[in-house]
Amino acid sequence: MLQQSMADVSVKEKQVVQTWSPPPSDHFKLNMDASFNLDTSEFVVGLIICDSTGQSYAIKGRYFHGGIDFEQAECLAMKEAILWARECNLNKVILEGDNLNVINSIRQSTSSVHWMNQGIINDIKLLLSNTSCFVVNHVNRSENYVAHSVAKKASSDKTSFDFHL
16 A cells, blocks of 8 residues: 555656747747537637747637547647638747647658548648748647637637737
């Protein structure tokens, strides 16, 4: 019993909570998150753009009805993020999401998303090929908290919104 308690403490000590960090001075960081409700087929997307000082540049929440699954929602969140960054005329952007499978499918030549979502990944890769300074990174949920909160707001209000600060 004592050994188990000591092992639990040891595991807890090794868990490191990672926090969001700002981009380099000449970049913007766009964090994205998506959530999918299996019962209603509704999904939401939360996006936030921050500058190198950590200040919010813009926030976007999107509410959709008629999704397939959580992976599709994450793929569409990335696509929406890229289109939005281009719409805002941002050139040097670090895109961050917390779905490792989607991020790896974008960054690698082989994809592991469901075949129904492969077309969205192909669209994302095409969009990225037309931009010179967009980087796609995976982050842990703790680093993506604000984008997750924006998605939750869109979900609770069942609405879409934009704020440019």
